[in-house]
Amino acid sequence: xxxxxxxxxxxxxxxxxxxxxxxxxxxxxxxxxxxxxxxxxxxxxxxxxxxxxxxxxxxxxxxxxxxxxxxxxxxxxxxxxxxxxxxxxxxxxxxxxxxxxxxxxxxxxxxxxxxxxxxxxxxxxxxxxxxxxxxxxxxxxxxxxxxxxxxxxxxxxxxxxxxxxxxxxxxxxxxxxxxxxxxxxxxxxxxxxxxxxxxxxxxxxxxxxxxxxxxxxxxxxxxxxxxxxxxxxxxxxxxxxxxxxxxxxxxxxxxxxxxxxxxxxxxxxxxxxxxxxxxxxxxxxxxxxxxxxxxxxxxxxxxxxxxxxxxxxxxxxxxxxxxxxxxxxxxxxxxxxxxxxxxxxx
Amino acid sequence: xxxxxxxxxxxxxxxxxxxxxxxxxxxxxxxxxxxxxxxxxxxxxxxxxxxxxxxxxxxxxxxxxxxxxxxxxxxxxxxxxxxxxxxxxxxxxxxxxxxxxxxxxxxxxxxxxxxxxxxxxxxxxxxxxxxxxxxxxxxxxxxxxxxxxxxxxxxxxxxxxxxxxxxxxxxxxxxxxxxxxxxxxxxxxxxxxxxxxxxxxxxxxxxxxxxxxxxxxxxxxxxxxxxxxxxxxxxxxxxxxxxxxxxxxx
Numbered sequence: 001x002x003x004x005x006x007x008x009x010x011x012x013x014x015x016x017x018x019x020x021x022x023x024x025x026x027x028x029x030x031x032x033x034x035x036x037x038x039x040x041x042x043x044x045x046x047x048x049x050x051x052x053x054x055x056x057x058x059x060x061x062x063x064x065x066x067x068x069x070x071x072x073x074x075x076x077x078x079x080x081x082x083x084x085x086x087x088x089x090x091x092x093x094x095x096x097x098x099x100x101x102x103x104x105x106x107x108x109x110x111x112x113x114x115x116x117x118x119x120x121x122x123x124x125x126x127x128x129x130x131x132x133x134x135x136x137x138x139x140x141x142x143x144x145x146x147x148x149x150x151x152x153x154x155x156x157x158x159x160x161x162x163x164x165x166x167x168x169x170x171x172x173x174x175x176x177x178x179x180x181x182x183x184x185x186x187x188x189x190x191x192x193x194x195x196x197x198x199x200x201x202x203x204x205x206x207x208x209x210x211x212x213x214x215x216x217x218x219x220x221x222x223x224x225x226x227x228x229x230x231x232x233x234x235x236x237x238x239x240x241x242x243x244x245x246x247x248x249x250x251x252x253x254x255x256x257x258x259x260x261x262x263x264x265x266x267x268x269x270x271x272x273x274x275x276x277x278x279x280x281x282x283x284x285x286x287x288x289x290x291x292x293x294x295x296x297x298x299x300x301x302x303x304x305x306x307x308x309x310x311x312x313x314x315x316x317x318x319x320x321x322x323x324x325x326x327x328x329x330x331x332x333x334x335x336x337x338x339x340x341x342x343x344x345x346x
Numbered sequence: 347x348x349x350x351x352x353x354x355x356x357x358x359x360x361x362x363x364x365x366x367x368x369x370x371x372x373x374x375x376x377x378x379x380x381x382x383x384x385x386x387x388x389x390x391x392x393x394x395x396x397x398x399x400x401x402x403x404x405x406x407x408x409x410x411x412x413x414x415x416x417x418x419x420x421x422x423x424x425x426x427x428x429x430x431x432x433x434x435x436x437x438x439x440x441x442x443x444x445x446x447x448x449x450x451x452x453x454x455x456x457x458x459x460x461x462x463x464x465x466x467x468x469x470x471x472x473x474x475x476x477x478x479x480x481x482x483x484x485x486x487x488x489x490x491x492x493x494x495x496x497x498x499x500x501x502x503x504x505x506x507x508x509x510x511x512x513x514x515x516x517x518x519x520x521x522x523x524x525x526x527x528x529x530x531x532x533x534x535x536x537x538x539x540x541x542x543x544x545x546x547x548x549x550x551x552x553x554x555x556x557x558x559x560x561x562x563x564x565x566x567x568x569x570x571x572x573x574x575x576x577x578x579x580x581x582x583x584x585x586x587x588x589x590x591x592x593x594x595x596x
Contacts, residue, residue, distance in 0.1 A: 165404075168428035169358070172447035176364035229359050265357070266406045268383045293406065295490075295501055 002056045015052065022048040025122070033115040039105055043112055043119075046097040050090035051123055055130035057086065062134040079131050087123035091116055150315035162199065163257065166224075167192075173227045188226045195219045202249040207341065210277070210284060211243035217252040221273075224260055231270025232260065241279035242286075245340035248316055254305035255288045255334055262303055263290035263332055284340045289333040306334065313338060350465065351395065353379045355387035355413060356402040356426060361447065365400055365426065368454045375458070384408025385499060391417045398461055403427040408499070412492045416499060418529075422461045487540040491519060493526040500526060504543070508557045508573055510535055512550040523575060545592055547571060547585035555593060 004010045025044035029035050035043065061082060065075060095116075098109035170192050177185035198216050202208050225232050259273050271291035278285045306325070313321030313336070321338040352375050356362045362380055369375055375398070379390035384407045391399060391413075399421050403410035410425060425444040442464050443457040490503045502521045511518040511525075512532045519526045528535075536544065536552055547553045557573045561581065564570045569581040571589075581589065 165428045168447050169361075172364065172428070172449075173358070173360045175448035176360035176367070179367055180360075180363060227358055227360065265404070268357075268385075268406045295407075295503075 002059045004056060018048055018052045021051075021126075025119075028118070028122070029115060032118060033111070035108075035111070039108055042101055042105055042108060043094055043098065043115075047090060047094045047119060047123075050093045051126055054086045054090055055127060058082070058127070058131045058134045062131060062138055067135050067139070079128065083124045083127040083131075086127045087120045090123050091120055094119065162196070163261075166257070169227055170223050177226070184226065188223065191219055191223045191226075195223055199250060199253070205249050207246040208249045209243060210245045210247050210340075213247055213249060213252050214238065214277070216250070217256045217275075220253050220256055228260070228264060228270060231267070232264050233270070233272040235272055235274045237274075237276040239276075239278045242277045242284050242340070244342065245279065245284045246342060247284065247338060248312055251309060251312065251336070252286065252288075254309055255286075255336075258303045258305045258334070259288055259290035259332070261305075262296070263292040266293040266296045267291060279340060282340055283337055286336045287333065289331055291330050292332045294330055309336070350375045350398050350462070351378045352376065352398040352400065353381065353387065353390045353394070353396040354400045355381040355384070355390075355405070355410070356400070357382050357405040358402075361402065361426070364448075365454075368451050371451070372455075372458060374462075384410070384413045387413045388416045388494075388499060389497075391419070391421060395419065396421065397465055398422045398424070400424050400426050408492065415492055416494050418494075422464050424457050424461060488538045491528070491535075491538075493519060493528045495526060502526070504539060504554075505556070507544075508554055508575065508577070509579055510544075510552040520577070542592065545585070545589050547579060547581040547589055549582065551579050551585075553579055555589070561589075 004014050022044050025048055026037075026040045029040040029043055030037065058079070061078065065078065067075070095109055095112070098105075098112055101108060170188070174185050174188050174192070177188060195216065198219065202212065202216060221232075221234055225234075256273065256275075264270050264273065274287075274289040276287045306323070310323045313323055317338055322336070324335045324337075326333045326335075352369070354362050354365050354377065356365070359382070362382075366377065366380070369377060378394045378396050379386070381387040381390055384405050387399070387401065388408065390396065397420075401410045401413060401423050403425060404427070405413075408416070410427070414423065422442045425441050426447065426449075427444065428447045442461045445454060445457055488504060490501050491507060493500045493502065502519060506521045508520045508522075510532070511520065513527070515529060515531075516527045517530045517532055517535055519528060532546075532550070532552060536546055539552070543554060543556065544552050545555055553571060553573075557575075558571050559574055560572045562570045562572060564580065567583045569586055571579045571581055573579065
């Protein structure tokens with residue numbers, strides 16, 4: 001069934017829209033064919049009602065022939081043919097009612113003959129207009145659905161991001177620290193809580209400033225630094241111009257996590273994570289680089305975190321968001337480039 | 347029963363520290379080594395003859411299961427790890443016990459009691475290969491095989507493993523014109539490797555199909571596989587049937 005018919009409210013509004021059209025048809029008829037006012041109404045009412053009903057029918061054809069995936073000749077041909085058929089059907093209806101009213105308005109059907117081509121043209125145009133509106137409606141609906149899907153995918157990705165391994169290992173470090181160095185244990189509890197609280201809070205937002213997302217990644221690093229001790233070293237080169245660019249939340253932390261999990265954690269001596277960010281006009285570039293063990297069981301490329309970042313960039317920015325991965329001489333590097341949006345923080 | 351000689355293998359210093367602290371309350375246990383990675387763990391196990399090992403699973407170089415794989419002697423193992431749903435099954439089946447980080451002193455003490463009992467009874471410890479098989483997720487196969495080469499440890503990535511040949515209690519692993527012997531049954535090696543890549547073409551041969559250049563007829567029922575380096579491997583009738591199915595040839 002057509003969605004307009006399914007909802008009483010929308011059906012009512014749909015019919016209301018046709019009232020001015022009935023009046024247009026009445027005026028048109030009385031001007032063109034010297035009909036009396038009653039006669040004009042007797043022709044215009046069945047005409048408009050028929051048109052109102054038949055103009056719902058393109059729904060099925062439009063759904064069957066997606067605008068962007070159907071050859072133009074087929075699109076034009078099919079809808080034009082359908083428009084002519086629809087107009088024929090409506091005019092047959094008009095003619096039939098006119099004949100039925102022959103006693104009240106004698107000779108109406110016969111005298112309506114000359115205006116039929118005009119009505120036919122009018123019906124075809126209205127029908128084609130309805131085809132256009134249907135395509136517009138379908139496009140709005142599909143983009144809304146795509147947006148919902150993208151949002152859903154993002155939420156799933158975010159939920160998957162808090163890694164239980166990280167959590168339990170951190171808690172174990174805290175447990176060890178309580179007797180060796182209670183104040184460091186407390187400090188780590190605070191870092192860990194900060195990280196969890198902030199990632200939950202930021203995860204609900206659509207965009208956050210780059211600086212906030214970087215701060216979250218730093219909090220994550222400060223927890224991991226306690227765990228890995230001097231095996232984990234960090235170098236930063238952050239262009240302050242990036243700070244107020246709006247980016248999707250929790251974009252950087254998964255990259256840092258990947259560097260540790262598939263890089264530093266696999267090295268006996270550990271290594272240095274190098275993060276840098278640059279701003280170039282309307283784009284932000286973020287680069288993270290870490291050493292890794294080329295003989296490791298798992299490739300640094302295989303992490304689920306990287307896949308999530310790639311998917312989120314693609315759904316959010318399409319071709320404007322890029323992630324590039326390069327591996328050379330035991331160094332693993334990920335570079336993000338994405339538009340620096342502003343003032344869209346939600 | 348004499349004292350227990352224990353080795354700690356964990357890459358995180360704080361995690362090792364915690365174990366040391368808990369062990370201070372257990373006077374019958376002597377800590378003979380503290381190891382920060384798998385290699386050190388294997389060396390300590392083979393040189394210092396400990397009978398108990400606290401073993402982390404995720405570590406650089408060699409993971410906990412690979413460490414077990416490389417230890418020749420019997421040793422009671424207590425896994426000490428953060429949560430891992432698949433590994434837990436293996437611990438249930440095979441290890442003396444497992445401790446999930448973070449754990450209490452009481453829980454630690456209970457694990458030690460189990461180890462003491464196990465050592466006193468001289469129960470047979472499970473095969474490391476069994477452990478490894480139970481610990482891997484379904485559909486997940488080994489990315490590499492570790493072998494001991496005298497005092498050294500050699501890692502063979504599966505894509506460089508040409509074929510394996512059964513030799514009594516051992517399997518000879520052939521890779522890049524060299525071969526290594528590993529104490530292992532052909533069946534357990536076969537089950538740890540990706541069946542889409544390694545085919546048992548013969549009772550005594552497991553072959554990496556990516557290394558096959560051609561297949562030639564040999565006798566009436568058997569064939570010969572010629573590998574990239576020219577090695578010829580016999581294929582039995584049943585082996586050829588398996589190979590045909592995998593490579594979709596008629």
